[in-house]
Amino acid sequence: MTQSLNIVKRTKAFFIEVRDLSFFAGKFFKEVFVRPFEFQELLKQCYHMGNRSLLLVGVTGFILGLVFTLQSRPTLMEFGAESWMPSMVGISIVREIGPVITALICAGRIGSGIGAELGSMRVTEQIDAMEVSGTNPFKYLVITRIMATTLMLPILIIFGDAIALLGSAIVENLKGAVSFQLYFNQVFDAIEFSDVIPATVKSFFFGFAIGLVGCYKGYNCKKGTAGVGEASNSAVVYTSMLLFVIDFIAVFLADIFFEI
């Protein structure tokens, strides 16, 4: 009985959270086109989020390319299909693995950072101080961060994809004596617009989700300093879940419109 009550309580809390997050997103769309625009803060956030995530995304992408190729090679060789390696790796990385893995890394790196930063600003009354000084904190803190993640994530994903392909090319070059030129020629021959466009479009949504959930959790942080950790942690958990939901919808729609 207690257990079922608990489930009902948690389910209710989940739907309340979804409703509040939707209102938060609605407020974003309501205010994003209204002056004043905080361009300077937006550029600063783009720089911070982009520049500071480059190394992590690059290293992860490189290892992803290496491991993916190393592990796929024996299976393809078994079927005598190792020549398909560049096109298989290229399509997999550009369509799915690159965007999802990079977005998950950014959810951990950027989303939790936003949650913790705004959460600590909330509990130490810095957001109140901003509001009292006549500055709209939602515009200054939230809109700039969501815009920055939305704009920077596609760039980080493209960068991560490129590095992953480079990692894969190195393995192919060392193990299969495939030249870099041949490798990348095969990759670009295999990749079509129907692979690139849906992946790029969904990466904007990934970025929006990371910024939105991180800002929502941090901006509405309660319960003092303990709440900051909770905001940061739950920002990553909720964003990761949301990323897979967006990915599923994107793949479903791409299947309809591009017949992939």
Place this chain on the structure above:
Amino acid sequence: METKKEIEPVLEIKNLQKSFGDNHVLNGFNLQLFEGENLVVMGKSGSGKSVMIKCLVGLLQADSGSIRIRGKDITALGQIELDLLRTEIGFLFQGSALYDSMTVRENLEFPLRRHKDRLNMIEDTEALVIEALENVGLEDAIDLMPAELSGGMQRRVALARALILKPKIILYDEPTTGLDPITAKEIIQLMRSIQKKYGTSSLIITHDVDCARVISNRIILLVDGINYAEGTYQELSKSGDSQIKAFFKH
């Protein structure tokens, strides 16, 4: 001779009510702050002092009652008008609330960059920042981060930031809480000197009796969300009422 009652108050609260669920925090609180006055609102922790001050600047929305600042009803103002009115009010937060990702200079520049032109302030930003820091004796800390400052220094920088737009009204939320007695005295002296220099009207929320004794022209005792007593420090400290006596007893 004109009495205070005939002068228009710079800040007026009438019948302010605010509840959080079943917790009725303010139950019809009234207040008038006059020009150049230091009004202290005292009350024990949880008596609704901070809720009242947050309602004053629009951080919390009152359930009912009216709040007029310099003749404007803040509950009827749109966001832009409210933001403009907020530039006429300095607010010193209990925990200083300095932006910890910015240096002291950037903390002080932040409101200036946004409102200097709108307020027709012709002085150079740098000069205004230095003037504000000189007022609190911290011009050497201009390039430090808030984390590098002591609690007392943070409170001084926060005071400098509250003063940067040369507000007519300053709201102090527990200005001496968390400070050692010597630093607390320094902050109180600073508040007095600023009041003399700029002729500001101050509303001070505190439970520090020493602070109230030194700085107040008038004190309101807030108990159970209403004005329990009102008067000067001398009047209230001599009161025979047990609640008031308990509060003013050292």
